[in-house]
Amino acid sequence: MSEEVTTPKKAKRERKPREKMPEQAPEARIHNFDEVPFGYTEQQAVAEAERCIICKKPKCVDGCPVNIDIPKFIAQIRDGDFLGAARTVRSTNSLPAICGRVCPQADQCEVLCVEGIKYEPVAIGNLERFIADWELANDAIEIPAIPPPTGYRIAVVGSGPAGLTVAGDMAKLGHEVTIYEALHRPSGVLVYGIPEFRLPRSVVAKEIDYIRQLGVKFVYDVIIGVTITVDELFEQGYHAVFIGTGAGLPKMMKVPGENLVGVYSANEFLTRVNLMGASREGYDTPIRFAKHTVVVGGGNTAMDAARVSLRVSGNPVTLVYRRSMEEIPARREEIHHAVEEGIKFDLLVAPLEVIGDDKGQVKAIKCIRMGLGEPDDSGRRRPVPIEGSEFIIDCDTVIVAIGNSPNPIIPRNTPGIESSKWGTIVADEETGATSRRGVYAGGDIVSGAATVILAMGAGRKAATAMDAYVRTLPLTRRNPYGDT
Amino acid sequence: MHPLHSHRVLAEKIHEFWVEAPLVARKYRAGQFVIVRTHDRGERIPLTVVQADAANGRIRLIVQEAGKATALMAKFGPGDSFLDVVGPLGKPTHIENWGNLIAVCGGVGAAPLLPIVKAAAEAGNNVFAVIGARSKDLMILEDEFRAACKDVRISTDDGTYGMKGFVTDVLRKWVEEGQKFHEAIIVGPVVMMKVAAALTKDLGIPSLASLNPIMVDGTGMCGGCRVTVHGKTFFACVDGPEFDAHGVDFQELILRNQAYRDQEMRQLEHMADDECKLEAQLHGEKSHV
Ligand SMILES: Cc1cc2nc3c(=O)[nH]c(=O)nc-3n(C[C@H](O)[C@H](O)[C@H](O)COP(=O)(O)OP(=O)(O)OC[C@H]3O[C@@H](n4cnc5c(N)ncnc54)[C@H](O)[C@@H]3O)c2cc1C
Ligand code: SF4
Ligand code: FES
Numbered sequence: 133m134s135e136e137v138t139t140p141k142k143a144k145r146e147r148k149p150r151e152k153m154p155e156q157a158p159e160a161r162i163h164n165f166d167e168v169p170f171g172y173t174e175q176q177a178v179a180e181a182e183r184c185i186i187c188k189k190p191k192c193v194d195g196c197p198v199n200i201d202i203p204k205f206i207a208q209i210r211d212g213d214f215l216g217a218a219r220t221v222r223s224t225n226s227l228p229a230i231c232g233r234v235c236p237q238a239d240q241c242e243v244l245c246v247e248g249i250k251y252e253p254v255a256i257g258n259l260e261r262f263i264a265d266w267e268l269a270n271d272a273i274e275i276p277a278i279p280p281p282t283g284y285r286i287a288v289v290g291s292g293p294a295g296l297t298v299a300g301d302m303a304k305l306g307h308e309v310t311i312y313e314a315l316h317r318p319s320g321v322l323v324y325g326i327p328e329f330r331l332p333r334s335v336v337a338k339e340i341d342y343i344r345q346l347g348v349k350f351v352y353d354v355i356i357g358v359t360i361t362v363d364e365l366f367e368q369g370y371h372a373v374f375i376g377t378g379a380g381l382p383k384m385m386k387v388p389g390e391n392l393v394g395v396y397s398a399n400e401f402l403t404r405v406n407l408m409g410a411s412r413e414g415y416d417t418p419i420r421f422a423k424h425t426v427v428v429g430g431g432n433t434a435m436d437a438a439r440v441s442l443r444v445s446g447n448p449v450t451l452v453y454r455r456s457m458e459e460i461p462a463r464r465e466e467i468h469h470a471v472e473e474g475i476k477f478d479l480l481v482a483p484l485e486v487i488g489d490d491k492g493q494v495k496a497i498k499c500i501r502m503g504l505g506e507p508d509d510s511g512r513r514r515p516v517p518i519e520g521s522e523f524i525i526d527c528d529t530v531i532v533a534i535g536n537s538p539n540p541i542i543p544r545n546t547p548g549i550e551s552s553k554w555g556t557i558v559a560d561e562e563t564g565a566t567s568r569r570g571v572y573a574g575g576d577i578v579s580g581a582a583t584v585i586l587a588m589g590a591g592r593k594a595a596t597a598m599d600a601y602v603r604t605l606p607l608t609r610r611n612p613y614g615d616t
Numbered sequence: 617m618h619p620l621h622s623h624r625v626l627a628e629k630i631h632e633f634w635v636e637a638p639l640v641a642r643k644y645r646a647g648q649f650v651i652v653r654t655h656d657r658g659e660r661i662p663l664t665v666v667q668a669d670a671a672n673g674r675i676r677l678i679v680q681e682a683g684k685a686t687a688l689m690a691k692f693g694p695g696d697s698f699l700d701v702v703g704p705l706g707k708p709t710h711i712e713n714w715g716n717l718i719a720v721c722g723g724v725g726a727a728p729l730l731p732i733v734k735a736a737a738e739a740g741n742n743v744f745a746v747i748g749a750r751s752k753d754l755m756i757l758e759d760e761f762r763a764a765c766k767d768v769r770i771s772t773d774d775g776t777y778g779m780k781g782f783v784t785d786v787l788r789k790w791v792e793e794g795q796k797f798h799e800a801i802i803v804g805p806v807v808m809m810k811v812a813a814a815l816t817k818d819l820g821i822p823s824l825a826s827l828n829p830i831m832v833d834g835t836g837m838c839g840g841c842r843v844t845v846h847g848k849t850f851f852a853c854v855d856g857p858e859f860d861a862h863g864v865d866f867q868e869l870i871l872r873n874q875a876y877r878d879q880e881m882r883q884l885e886h887m888a889d890d891e892c893k894l895e896a897q898l899h900g901e902k903s904h905v
Contacts, residue, residue, distance in 0.1 A: 314702070314833070314835050315833065316653060316660075316699070316700045316702075324837075352700070353700045353701065353702040354639065354702075355702065355703075355705075355835060358643070358703075358704065358705065359639050359640065359643060359702070359703065359704070360639065380833075380835070380836070380837035381836050381837065381839075382837075382838070382839040384839065384842075384849060386849075390842075390849065391842050391843075391844055391849060391865075391868055391872065392871075393871050393872055393874070393875045394875075396840070397838060397839035397840070399837055399838045399839060400832060400838035400839055400840040403832055403833065403837070403838050404832065408659065408660065408832070409657060414657050415657045416657060416658050416659045416684050416685060417659045417660075417832075418659075418875075418876035418879040418880065420875070491871065492867075492868065492871030492872075493871075539835070539836060539837065540836065540854070541835065541836070541854070
């Protein structure tokens, strides 16, 4: 335990409760896709900032994967220096309005906050969001002076958080950067997976604008490894390539009935709604309007799928997860929001079979209750089926949200790039360097499905290493080390 | 943006487009497809590439009007553009020198089959083809098949052209006449593929079928294109689109392809109700993309 809390002066300090973020009432928000929390007012932000005791050896910073100087920016908010706070945050996090909304703060920085040991942790995530929103609303994003062009050209594959981070950092160093994206829109899971009520498109768009203003070029509808290979990128004169293609390959349950009409992977369901506008007036992509949806899984993806289904269908949604509430991996806030919205949680339950009617449409799902046994490799207690506890849930839609494997296109089509037996690309943890010279990788394609901030952290490290690498190359050669 | 160079109506509700897509044209091999989006609020739909002209950076697509997206395409003319064309997707057809290849197609299935037939002929196969259509006016690409094949036979449901009956009737008769086939490739409506695959299985001819499930991204990300082959699940967009016809669960594919039929029908009714609004949507949106 840290000294600050035990010093008599601080101990007598009046403890104020954590500022609550105002939000849309559950009854109202289940009928719309508007953002759920409204964000702090200036007064609230200052009041919350005042709860921070500005530790000399701040533990919270250790929990932040990009090491934001948390006490510094919180002190700046406390003093009303919002611009300064914005600069502090942005100096280590290029997507703060996004991270403020989707990072698992409760498990990263806030869990280490000393205030939380005896009391409630400072709402670091809410403050980050406040300051990023303030910066966007006041057009206060400072486009840094870009050094003269270095002449080095960088190709970034994938426009998710990993790719965006690398691109932004490399552009700031004077390199010429192009992002290649397979879909017709930038930002990966941030737009096709995470729904608007959690991360509004306008927020993502503004952060993308920032990256664009740094001089980064975006090319859509191009699948690297297929439309253009990595070798061809080198032939075209790129000096280094970063691969941030994410974990976009849905895992299925491998139970009978899984391909019945009405069984979706969460990726498909969310993509239809979030990227393709399904269920909205004027958009052509179809979607099922379920009478009762069962979502399988307990991560952020499962929460998102459940809450989107509730909004699209207006009908009940049940979430089944094979462990207990204690092990559920989603962000706390989203679980809390899902519960408030009336999503039914059926925990310690695993699916056995999807049952169809004579038209091949889902009519029920057969499940079994689980007990918790010894901890497994992940340190969580292993769920074990309880014999004879099978039961049936009637439903017409099943959404499978049990995880994603790395996208295999690049590893499959690129000679010289080593990948693991899980399909991830093997890359050095500190530099992102792959087994092929000039090719770097980071984010979910390396770690397996993880988080936005970890993808960004990997992007940041790779950018540093790539910068050092390209500067060793002679500029005169158009095709440096395009070999394997 | 992908400008259209030409639009020709091949038969009722069957349209041929040459579209600018230089990156796709450069890489394309027989059997591959693209995902197309016509306008900002449109669907992403998969379309097989029938031919590529790498020198001019163009690809040839043949589209049958079915849902709203394809009905909308039918209204596009030279000077209009498709918003997105992504590809080439899917594995190219695995072609070897089998000997005698029998190519079986029905309806617009002739379009995806044509490039495969051409590639197989180039690889030294003797290609024979059975083309089926509901009636003579719906027959497409016959001349091009004749140019690539050793022999072509035709069936129509109503007997207006070729043999009256189904493609399987032609195939069975051909085999009964003593013609030997070492490999079959089957493309067309799922019901037709199902019946044809059952026959080639009986006849002991190894067969490939090119499947057409509903797709969204075409890159393996959504899993919507799941098909069952020999009891295992595959993603048609990355593992296919061609599979061993004798292992495909066609019944499942038929059902999955009908998942949104009601919604499509409703959309089409809407369209017919209000053609002008559609025109406005189409042209209005094109001006700001
Ligand atoms: C529904 C859902 C909710 C989530 N919620 C949270 C959350 O609340 N908090 C959190 O921290 N994390 C969350 N995550 C996880 C987080 O989104 C990912 O960890 C993060 O986006 C990974 O970033 P990335 O840059 O590695 O990849 P991605 O975001 O997956 O981006 C990869 C991009 O590369 C493109 N691409 C793929 N292959 C190619 C190719 N060959 N050529 C060109 N482009 C290609 C893809 O189209 C995509 O745009 C969630 C994930 C999902 C699915
Ligand atoms: S947020 Fe918590 S741990 Fe971090 S400086 Fe403030 S009080 Fe200390
Ligand atoms: S179309 Fe999405 S995985 Fe095949």
